[in-house]
Amino acid sequence: MHPRQTEQHKKGRNTVCHRICLMMSCLMLAGCGTAKDKLDASEDNLSQAEMTNETQAQTDDHTLGAAETEIAPDAAVSQDVFAMDTYMTVTGYGAGADQAVTDAIEEINRLDALLSTGQTHSEVAELNEQGGSKSLSTDTAYLFSRALDLYQDTDGVFDIAIYPIMKAWGFAGDTYQVPSETELQELLQHIDADQISFSEEERQVSFLEEGMAVDFGGIAKGYTSARIMDIFREAGLHSGVVNLGGNVQVYGTKPDGSFWKVGIQDPWDSDGYLGIVSVADQAVITSGGYERFFEQDGVTYHHIIDPDTGYPADSGLVSATVISTDGTLADGLSTTLFIMGEEKAEAYWRKHPEWFDMMLLTEDGTLYVTEGIAEQVTSSYPITIVTK
Amino acid sequence: MxxxxxxxxxxxxxxxxxxxxxxxxxxxxxGAAVRVTVNGEVYGVYSLLEPQDIVIDTELGHNLLQIRDGKAVMVEADCPDGYCRQQSSIRHNHQTIVCLPHKIVAEVVGSGTSTDEQIPDVVAK
Structure with missing residues (x-):
């Protein structure tokens, strides 16, 4: 290399180093700001006790709202409750919201006591024990009617008689286990909602096979949120929203007249959303294998059991969301569509596009959205619009 | 120069x-916080900006909620099902981790307003 070229080369390299140093210094300055923020946050955290008290005070105010006689039209009244093996929040807006939310919580507790398979003296536990009932309550009779209709309409994919298999897997209790193939085959022979004899007029039901048992777990929370919508409607509320363990149903629009933005849990990005759907007067109910699962010998087993095989559904879907004005239907269909898989779910939707809309996320990361709701959905996943 | x-x-x-x-x-x-309630009573509010371990010991049992990288996750729970440990970490408004047997709810609060297009009013899961 020519000496002059070497000098120029060195000079050029020095200038580059100089510039890199300059850039790094400035970027470090920017970083210092962030460090200070963290320090500030840490100081904030030191006054955690104060924060707690303040939140408590706010919560108290919130609860005490019940005693107030005048409520601003857009004031929120919110209550939460542990029921139906999950955590539920009910929020109403406007005059009458106090009483309506209290009534909603009472309704949740009433239906829990009626429908829970875990409570020995619930109506459902007793009819499972006795193999039927000759005097069903109006609610349970209604649920039998809806569940059996859905069973017929989905060619047996939605099946309330699957309860013994859920117990065999431990999903109806606390101890998960993989049942033996023999046990599953034996149970599958007796699991069929066709073997339920039901008369809606006489409110009677009987099981035609030994060892049968039903569980409304796939439909009860949707029915409960639908009942709360009735309560809100009768109370003349302007707005309301319920979240029953992840099952969402909204009443009206938000107090400011805009649509409710409902985020859908992303099965892969555990702290993110697969999308946001804007709705009014609708239930948004999602199902996915990520909700409840266990691992044994390196294999993951989730809780959505295919009644055809007795094993966790493996349909190529990772999440299925149903949007419908009918909360009971939305609840029943979300697990059903998850079991069906994309193609069958689309075919089912084309049979009943007026009943519901859906969002299906496939294993390859495509989000299939039906045309009725497509304009109300935002997502970072590539969207394929499903048309009639 | x-x-x-x-x-x-x-x-x-x-x-x-x-x-x-x-x-x-x-x-x-x-810039949010996690509000922890036990059986409806506020147990504490903790900044998500600060890595910290929150021990929740009550008569119902023991839980450990961990905050790292702006997210909270339940890392320990001596409840029978341990279901809360399977639940996703939380960082956005209205996201929750629930431990049913211990009646614990951890919910993200104050991480923005719902006027922001990307922040939902409620989360379905």
Missing amino acids: KKKDIILIVLVLLLAGGLFLWRQMAGAKE
């Missing part, structure tokens, strides 16, 4: 300023 150096300094300062503002804004969105 050459003219090009001055231009470079200005550009880098602008970049640094932009980065600073971006971090500020991102921090504000995540």
Whole structure:
């Protein structure tokens, strides 16, 4: 290399180093700001006790709202409750919201006591024990009617008689286990909602096979949120929203007249959303294998059991969301569509596009959205619009 | 100092300023706290900006909620099903972790307002 070229080369390299140093210094300055923020946050955290008290005070105010006689039209009244093996929040807006939310919580507790398979003296536990009932309550009779209709309409994919298999897997209790193939085959022979004899007029039901048992777990929370919508409607509320363990149903629009933005849990990005759907007067109910699962010998087993095989559904879907004005239907269909898989779910939707809309996320990361709701959905996943 | 150096300094300062503002804004969105309630009573409110371990020992049992990288996750629970340990980490408004047997709810609060297009009013899962 020519000496002059070497000098120029060195000079050029020095200038580059100089510039890199300059850039790094400035970027470090920017970083210092962030460090200070963290320090500030840490100081904030030191006054955690104060924060707690303040939140408590706010919560108290919130609860005490019940005693107030005048409520601003857009004031929120919110209550939460542990029921139906999950955590539920009910929020109403406007005059009458106090009483309506209290009534909603009472309704949740009433239906829990009626429908829970875990409570020995619930109506459902007793009819499972006795193999039927000759005097069903109006609610349970209604649920039998809806569940059996859905069973017929989905060619047996939605099946309330699957309860013994859920117990065999431990999903109806606390101890998960993989049942033996023999046990599953034996149970599958007796699991069929066709073997339920039901008369809606006489409110009677009987099981035609030994060892049968039903569980409304796939439909009860949707029915409960639908009942709360009735309560809100009768109370003349302007707005309301319920979240029953992840099952969402909204009443009206938000107090400011805009649509409710409902985020859908992303099965892969555990702290993110697969999308946001804007709705009014609708239930948004999602199902996915990520909700409840266990691992044994390196294999993951989730809780959505295919009644055809007795094993966790493996349909190529990772999440299925149903949007419908009918909360009971939305609840029943979300697990059903998850079991069906994309193609069958689309075919089912084309049979009943007026009943519901859906969002299906496939294993390859495509989000299939039906045309009725497509304009109300935002997502970072590539969207394929499903048309009639 | 050459003219090009001055231009470079200005550009880098602008970049640094932009980065600073971006971090500020991102921090504000995540600038949230986790409110922990036990059986409906507020147990504590904890900043998501500060890595910390929150021990929740009550007569119902023991839980450990861990905050790291702006997210909270339940890492220990001596409840029978341990279902809360399977639940996703939380960082956005209205996201919750629930331990049913111990009646614990951890919910993200104050991580922005729902007027922001990307922040939902409620989360379905």
